[in-house]
Amino acid sequence: MIIKYEDIKSLTEDELKWWLREIGEKPFRADQIRNRLFCGQVASFDEMEQLKPALREKLKESFRITSLTEVHRLESVDGTVKWLYETADGNHIETVLIPANGRYSVCVSTQVGCAQNCAFCRTAKMGFIRNLEAGEILEEIIRVNWYLKSINALSRDNKQATVTNIIFMGMGEPLNNLENVHRVCCTLHNQKLFNLGKDRMTVSTSGVVPKIKELVDRNTPCCLAVSLNSTNNEYRSSVMPVNKVWPIEKLLEAIDEYIRRTDKHVTFEFVLIQNITCTPQAAKELIRICAPRRVKVNAIVLNDGDDPTLHAPTPDEVERFLETVRAAEVQITIRNPRGRDILAACGQLAYKNKQGKTDANTESA
Template structure:
């Protein structure tokens, strides 16, 4: 479906296409720039090319796009939640969050997710398909066009497991970073994974200076298996070994995401074990308050417990922050709005 999508091609791939068409390489550079700097969605809009060349491109290629199905604006903190409709009518979510330093977009890499984390709404309908690199880019471009801004940071933490869509995600990162495109620094990009160990090793070999974020959520292997099925495939020891390899290879600090769930992973023994397994690692812990969903009948930890975790981890020499809750009045957590929208559409 997206094999002929010009938005999904790297610059080198674009050059090969144009040379095969008997064109000079600089035409490929012009086209790449127009698509990724001007963020156009039609070959007809690449006005730097002649009409005849555009007609020739139109015979075999297109530029994928997504459309805004709905946008929700938070009255609390100016967070904006997007439901995007893909060309095949599937729905994905993205969020734009405003901070002092700029606006961060949290974007999706798959339609749905197969990882099955117990407390995540995105995974409840399973995985439908991967997003192409062009569709991932389109979330960035549509948000920028809609808000008339340049995003300062990108977080691959929306629906889907980025490392389960490895090739398209790597291509997305490289296109977004390309100086002929958005030229966004790798250091302004965060990739979040639930812990697909083989792909962490593979990502380490790329030596990209992005931030790798690991969804940890329990320091005990058996408890982690109960809330995160990925732990049945890769043990905590295997995950931490992969993290050590990644740190040594990239010299980049890893962020560990830890969602605090009352009487599940917020006990003193959880805190002590978390401190033990992370001590000495080049890492940072991001403490998150649970965002309850219907299918996971557990409560969030109280604020005093979260503060205690932060205080004690800091004493252990582990840098830690408490994630600020954004867009709570518009269900800004992943998966919730998409499921409501699909349910509404099914009943029309």
């Protein structure tokens, strides 16, 4: 076995056990180390007092502990919390906590920036910088748990809030960082650590077809969501360049294979845009695609943003769209945008921060 990672949180349980055996230690130490890393608040190996000093030294020689630095934390009136974190190499990523109906969902970033270049996305404007390590993605979740713990300490009703759901839908295309996303899902699924069920982790893709197949081959413990956004190849290609490589027909083939092999449904994310994707014709096309498949549709009303040519539909238009789709017995729910007052959409805060720095650099140049 070759250990490719210096970041100890990125290692699987088996890799850490293998390394411990190689240095003549008992493999059960892996549980102690991982418990401290994921459930404690340790920032260094020296804080792992239950380990012998010699083992702590060997850990220090071979690995590092990934950390993130909180740059901003914004709390919305609707309970949504958004963090801007700085990585050790000075990049910025976002994490969002969405509390709703007793669930604490965390939307995590998987890359710094993104190469997919979707027209409506702020992260796309940053370009692609690098993949996040598995340990960095896990650190996003660990830090939300710390935050919830601090809230629990203030709570009078003895409620012990903890992260219940993970959505890989923050900055980046998760399937372009599949090796690390797979490692994260396995660690989150581990009963001795986070113990999150497969149905509580959702990987969302813009439609990277070969990686959907790889996700099934790897048996990654997660559900799949696809940002469909349009049923029309011409329009989808104009806003999501991934569609030029893998058009809707190819995407549907991969989805059908995913459903057949995993026996799970797939969620389609669908942004409702006035006169474009929220029309009677678009509803009919959505029904044509969804009715024969085990899929659910998560409709999201456009967050009015930078593009003055795109508008959110009126509430009546949204209602008519939903009624048409539901009448065909296609399962569709409307997701209300959360945290509008704190720029909670993907990449908005990191992009704003980057712009701020660029503006400052321009001024000083």
